Amino acid sequence: MMSEHVNRWLEAYHDDELSGIRLQQVKDHLQVCKSCQVELGKLEALSDLLQRSPLPDRLTSPELFVAQVRLQLPRREQTRWQKILRVGWQISPLGILGVWGFIQSILIVSMVLMFALQLGVGGDLISGFVPPQSGASWLNEMISITSISDVSQFILNIFDTGNPFLWILISNIILPIIFGLLLCSWLASWWTLTQKHQSNQQPGYIR
């Protein structure tokens, strides 16, 4: 019974799985027990014998093995969200340009209508579309129909000053900068992904 108990811990001792008190107990026991020393010696000899049997040298070359595996790999199915995200990311530059173009066209149309009103051109026809107030207030009214938040209302109040210089600043400088930054961000992410993909083509350093 006692030696069976010791033999069990002997294997764990041989495999470096013991620690603390148990480890010390086995060490102390091995110092005085010849039969356990012999048993431990057998375990070590067995491990040594097993390690001396190498792999046959008939293995397929590593590159050929990898090529064979890659040929058999099925296409990984993307989840629906992954597909949506991937398509969304690919068309986002078009979206950015589209939004910018839409805002620019609204600004251009509104400026044209403002000038037309000021010049008295169009008369009743234009006034049917634009209330007889300051230039951007019709835009304010249209959007207010959709019950926008206070923050958006605050932003629109800035537009509602009727200051042409402010309009020029916003439409010709600030907005292009914002959309330009968005496009540059997309280009940077595209370039980073391309560089990553190219670096993946290079073999890694392997021991």
Place this chain on the structure above:
Amino acid sequence: MNRLMVPAIEAEPEWIIEAQRGDSSAFGKLVLFYRERVVNVIYRMCGDVNLAEDIAQEAFIRSWKNLDRFKPGTSFRNWVYRIATNAALDTLRRDKETVDINDIQLVSNGDDPEAGLERKERMEKVQESILDLPPACRGVLVLREYESLSYKEIADTLDIPIGTVMSRLNYARKCMLETLGPYLEE
């Protein structure tokens, strides 16, 4: 050495992420890194090097298909070993031991013919004794003796309790000591 190349062990997490996104070239690097170890484990379990390579390829393909189930931060090595040992066990159950001891080809290191013959006989006996073990015990012994996995790692890899690892290892070693006793003294 190219400064742009990083040691494979450091690049492994990045390869795994790229492979999970569907990048087969990144997965190819993982295959290259683990090929020899996986083939070694399977070869020890089935005894046929050609069969071991076929099973190893099958194991890597299975791991590709199930990459979504791999949790980043856990050991990819142990995860691949689990798939490989399961693939080996499946084949062994299906084919009921296909090894031909005569096919075991050993490496020659230039020893004289007589010593080489003794060594060959010893190695054949070692492989034969491993193959005589029940498949479940074989897997535990191979992972411990050839891949130096800890008991906990073996338990995680094979999805068995640590106590089962210890008992199977104990049984395997007892059987092998009985069979290989004379060869231990050489």
